[in-house]
Amino acid sequence: MAEVTEAHILNEKMSEAFDWSDSDTVVRDAIWDYFMEKNNHDTDKTVVDVKPYTSDKSEDEIKQFIEANLKK
Numbered sequence: 001m002a003e004v005t006e007a008h009i010l011n012e013k014m015s016e017a018f019d020w021s022d023s024d025t026v027v028r029d030a031i032w033d034y035f036m037e038k039n040n041h042d043t044d045k046t047v048v049d050v051k052p053y054t055s056d057k058s059e060d061e062i063k064q065f066i067e068a069n070l071k072k
Helices: 027-038 043-055 059-069
Strands: none
Touching (some): 027 043
């Protein structure tokens, strides 16, 4: 069985990972916050939605998601 490794970007501050951001929020938390808002603060739905980003998605996929959904 292949070992799943977590993307390092998840532990970086948004401002460290993206030159357009000035947020000190950690990328993992920014993704969580995005889905909490999207799911009307339903924690159970958010856990399901966030799981692929913490276990399956590559760093490039995470960056693309953030660029498309969190860049203001």
